[in-house]
Amino acid sequence: xxxxLINGLLLGANYALLGLGYTLVFGVMHLLTLAHxxxxxxxxxxxxxxxxxxxxxxxxxxxxLVIGALLSALTDLVSFRPVGYRRPIAAAVSTIGFALVIQNxxxxxxxxSTAVAVPFSLPRADLELGGILISVTQVVSLAVAGVVLAVxxxxxxxxxxxxxxxxxxxxxxxxxxxxxxxRRLTVLTLLIAGALAGIASYLLAIRNGSVSPFAGLxxxxxxxAIMTIGGLGSLPGAMIAGIGLGLIESxxxxxxxxxxxxxVPWLLLIVVLLIRPQGLALGKTA
Amino acid sequence: xxGIFSNESFLILLAINMIAAVGMNLVYVTGxxxxxxxxxxxxxxxxxxxxxxxxxxxxxxxxxxxAVAASLVALPVALGANRVRGIYLIMGxxxxxxxxxxxxxxxxxxxxxxxxxxxxxxxxxxxxxxxAVVLVIANLVMAGPLGLRMRSIFDDEDAAASTGVAxxxxxxxxxVISAAAVAVAGGLLAxxxxxxxxxxxxxLVSFQIALYSLIGGVHSLLGAVVGAFFVTFLLELLRGIQxxxxxxxxxxxxxxxxxxVYGLLVMWLMAVLPEGLIGxxxxxxxxxxxxxxxxxxxxxxxxxxxxxxASVPGSPVLEVEGVSHRFGxxxxxxxxxxxxxxxxxxxxxxxxxxxxxxxxxxVGGRHACQxxxxxLRGVEVAGWRPERRAVAGIARTFQSVRMFAxxxxxxxxxxxxxxxxxxxxAGVSAILELVGLADRPDSLPGTLSLAEQRRLEIGRAFACxxxxxxxxxxxxxxxxxxxxxxSHLVRSLREGGASVVLVDHNLDLALAVADRVVVLDFGRxxxxxxxxxxxxxxxxxEAYLGSREAVPGMGKVVP
Numbered sequence: 001x002x003x004x005l006i007n008g009l010l011l012g013a014n015y016a017l018l019g020l021g022y023t024l025v026f027g028v029m030h031l032l033t034l035a036h037x038x039x040x041x042x043x044x045x046x047x048x049x050x051x052x053x054x055x056x057x058x059x060x061x062x063x064x065l066v067i068g069a070l071l072s073a074l075t076d077l078v079s080f081r082p083v084g085y086r087r088p089i090a091a092a093v094s095t096i097g098f099a100l101v102i103q104n105x106x107x108x109x110x111x112x113s114t115a116v117a118v119p120f121s122l123p124r125a126d127l128e129l130g131g132i133l134i135s136v137t138q139v140v141s142l143a144v145a146g147v148v149l150a151v152x153x154x155x156x157x158x159x160x161x162x163x164x165x166x167x168x169x170x171x172x173x174x175x176x177x178x179x180x181x182x183r184r185l186t187v188l189t190l191l192i193a194g195a196l197a198g199i200a201s202y203l204l205a206i207r208n209g210s211v212s213p214f215a216g217l218x219x220x221x222x223x224x225a226i227m228t229i230g231g232l233g234s235l236p237g238a239m240i241a242g243i244g245l246g247l248i249e250s251x252x253x254x255x256x257x258x259x260x261x262x263x264v265p266w267l268l269l270i271v272v273l274l275i276r277p278q279g280l281a282l283g284k285t286a
Numbered sequence: 287x288x289g290i291f292s293n294e295s296f297l298i299l300l301a302i303n304m305i306a307a308v309g310m311n312l313v314y315v316t317g318x319x320x321x322x323x324x325x326x327x328x329x330x331x332x333x334x335x336x337x338x339x340x341x342x343x344x345x346x347x348x349x350x351x352x353a354v355a356a357s358l359v360a361l362p363v364a365l366g367a368n369r370v371r372g373i374y375l376i377m378g379x380x381x382x383x384x385x386x387x388x389x390x391x392x393x394x395x396x397x398x399x400x401x402x403x404x405x406x407x408x409x410x411x412x413x414x415x416x417x418a419v420v421l422v423i424a425n426l427v428m429a430g431p432l433g434l435r436m437r438s439i440f441d442d443e444d445a446a447a448s449t450g451v452a453x454x455x456x457x458x459x460x461x462v463i464s465a466a467a468v469a470v471a472g473g474l475l476a477x478x479x480x481x482x483x484x485x486x487x488x489x490l491v492s493f494q495i496a497l498y499s500l501i502g503g504v505h506s507l508l509g510a511v512v513g514a515f516f517v518t519f520l521l522e523l524l525r526g527i528q529x530x531x532x533x534x535x536x537x538x539x540x541x542x543x544x545x546x547v548y549g550l551l552v553m554w555l556m557a558v559l560p561e562g563l564i565g566x567x568x569x570x571x572x573x574x575x576x577x578x579x580x581x582x583x584x585x586x587x588x589x590x591x592x593x594x595x596a597s598v599p600g601s602p603v604l605e606v607e608g609v610s611h612r613f614g615x616x617x618x619x620x621x622x623x624x625x626x627x628x629x630x631x632x633x634x635x636x637x638x639x640x641x642x643x644x645x646x647x648x649v650g651g652r653h654a655c656q657x658x659x660x661x662l663r664g665v666e667v668a669g670w671r672p673e674r675r676a677v678a679g680i681a682r683t684f685q686s687v688r689m690f691a692x693x694x695x696x697x698x699x700x701x702x703x704x705x706x707x708x709x710x711x712a713g714v715s716a717i718l719e720l721v722g723l724a725d726r727p728d729s730l731p732g733t734l735s736l737a738e739q740r741r742l743e744i745g746r747a748f749a750c751x752x753x754x755x756x757x758x759x760x761x762x763x764x765x766x767x768x769x770x771x772x773s774h775l776v777r778s779l780r781e782g783g784a785s786v787v788l789v790d791h792n793l794d795l796a797l798a799v800a801d802r803v804v805v806l807d808f809g810r811x812x813x814x815x816x817x818x819x820x821x822x823x824x825x826x827x828e829a830y831l832g833s834r835e836a837v838p839g840m841g842k843v844v845p
Contacts, residue, residue, distance in 0.1 A: 082557035090560035093500045100549030228377040263388035266381035
């Protein structure tokens with residue numbers, strides 16, 4: 001049972017990172033990036049492809065982070081900017097196009113649609129805590145996710161750029177008049193969202209042992225559900241929703257409700273929307 | 287390329303996609319972007335397939351059964367969707383589509399995840415006939431009063447309600463009829479595939495159906511048909527590109543890269559044509575000869591089903607009594623009482639923040655009435671929704687002019703005409719004349735000047751044949767000439783049988799046309815007096831102008 005909770009927590013931390021990306025982009029720019037799931041998938045998959053057997057584990061993570069950040073920033077340049085920030089629906093549709101481009105370019109260039117396995121072996125050591133065995137990998141993953149979540153939160157709250165993001169969220173018209181370079185601001189927002197996705201994707205790859213080129217859609221939609229459940233634009237809301245979803249999913253699997261497992265985020269979303277039409281919205285941060 | 291059009295499977299699939307696209311437009315035209323249509327597609331497909339497995343029903347019967355089943359599933363969804371807007375609505379519908387799919391996958395009686403085998407294929411003729419029937423019905427809906435109401439909600443839900451559109455009901459109806467149309471497409475799909483499984487109805491299918499509408503354009507059925515054709519044809523063309531003689535072999539790689547090409551094309555289209563291939567202006571240009579013909583025969587269509595609302599004889603047109611309104615701790619209105627008599631023009635003045643707009647919002651129903659009584663010709667309306675008040679005879683304009691961006695001037699007035707509840711209204715063409723747009727009935731608000739937009743908004747309110755009209759700062763941003771036209775317009779409203787409550791910062795205008803003045807100060811009624819008494823009252827001057835001194839030049843009356 002404890003093992004189920006730890007599994008759920010780890011899964012949930014990854015979901016939180018994913019949901020946080022959506023929340024940042026939507027919170028700051030009021031736009032949906034439906035390419036985020038494919039960015040997530042591509043970052044993990046390409047990092048694993050670039051890694052050789054001798055590459056240090058942390059370096060592969062860095063690959064994922066950079067690839068995720070770059071692809072995500074590209075979303076701004078090829079989808080949001082050409083369509084314009086005031087056309088939310090057309091911008092979201094354009095990102096569907098970009099999602100198709102990312103996934104299918106990857107499939108065509110690689111010439112294969114099989115999953116990519118993690119090319120190195122992970123440390124097998126286990127820690128014993130009060131009679132429960134936890135793998136070192138899990139502990140490290142959880143720590144990384146936790147640190148990244150905390151850093152992102154502090155970045156948005158405390159730094160000048162974070163302040164500019166929050167100001168932009170409130171009034172996109174005034175912020176450029178104050179001398180904030182808006183183009184850099186939007187790119188930075190997407191860079192951060194993509195970096196978070198890259199890290200989460202890599203952590204999830206380590207957990208699952210591989211990345212499938214078809215994983216982007218389902219994960220991307222889960223991220224959307226997490227953002228909505230958490231209350232749009234609320235960073236703590238997204239974190240709690242993500243972790244909650246991870247826990248509920250592992251519990252559902254543990255209880256043998258596999259037939260409905262894929263519907264868990266959606267059922268949760270419907271219930272939350274019916275009870276609180278504005279999402280959980282635990283304090284607006286972004 | 288001609289091979290594609292002699293390929294029966296392709297044509298069947300194309301027609302099915304067109305039906306689904308029409309279904310999508312029927313709901314998105316109200317601004318509800320439903321990303322769960324695959325769920326309704328699945329309900330239609332499974333219903334039809336299950337019936338076909340047991341009985342030998344004629345095509346229309348088995349498709350209609352699917353449509354009915356999907357409507358039943360859609361009804362609670364639509365009621366739930368009414369609670370949420372924007373992205374919450376999009377996500378909610380996405381969730382519903384996925385839950386329906388997973389639920390079907392857990393029903394062993396229809397094969398669970400393995401899928402279900404239908405037994406009765408459909409011919410191309412059957413599919414085309416169905417498409418024709420769906421198009422005819424959808425066109426009847428879109429061209430009639432319901433379609434006009436649906437389109438007004440897409441542009442501005444509040445303004446639609448204030449023009450008498452029962453926004454909630456119309457939105458629910460549109461979700462349900464859309465689901466029915468999509469379910470018909472699903473039933474045909476079941477007959478075409480002959481074997482269906484939950485994996486045929488995933489989220490990507492919902493995305494695809496939405497893309498038909500978004501790429502083609504939501505503001506007409508033509509957009510849906512063109513969007514479905516464009517996407518289906520493009521993908522089929524690229525798939526078989528090596529079979530086309532004149533395409534050089536160096537381009538044959540596009541066949542396997544077709545989804546990349548499609549993705550790039552979507553990105554490019556959204557950048558250059560964000561409203562889709564068939565925009566509103568294109569449709570207007572296309573219809574213009576037809577519209578001119580029709581205008582001669584039909585002046586205005588009145589919704590005769592609506593009953594006139596009863597009144598208590600001898601009562602004033604409007605009585606507001608003891609109305610208070612709080613926003614959290616802020617008291618915006620404090621025990622406000624005043625009345626408006628028949629044929630009277632009342633000016634409502636007060637400094638910024640005095641509560642003028644809040645009062646209009648409470649009387650018009652945009653804000654719920656927290657305390658007090660609002661009686662229209664003796665009938666208590668305080669608990670009514672905004673659209674019911676509009677139909678009963680309380681019309682309004684908005685401080686920041688609120689137009690229906692995709693409705694022509696004539697359509698906006700026709701929409702108002704639907705809310706007259708049997709009262710004799712001025713009629714669309716007379717109001718077009720009155721607001722100075724008789725020569726441009728087909729113009730969209732984006733092409734009108736601010737003054738013209740304000741006049742059109744007033745005309746729209748007047749088209750509801752109201753007992754009382756609230757005008758919220760109509761003269762803002764107008765020059766002297768336009769202001770003079772405005773005062774004529776206000777007087778014409780009275781001649782047309784409406785009492786007028788005018789909120790304006792331009793005292794000259796307000797006091798020149800008003801019979802009586804209500805002065806609001808910090809949410810309370812300071813004075814009710816004649817214009818002349820207001821000029822002479824130092825208390826009013828202080829509240830309104832911040833000075834006890836008489837202001838030179840004030841009180842000059844606009845001719």
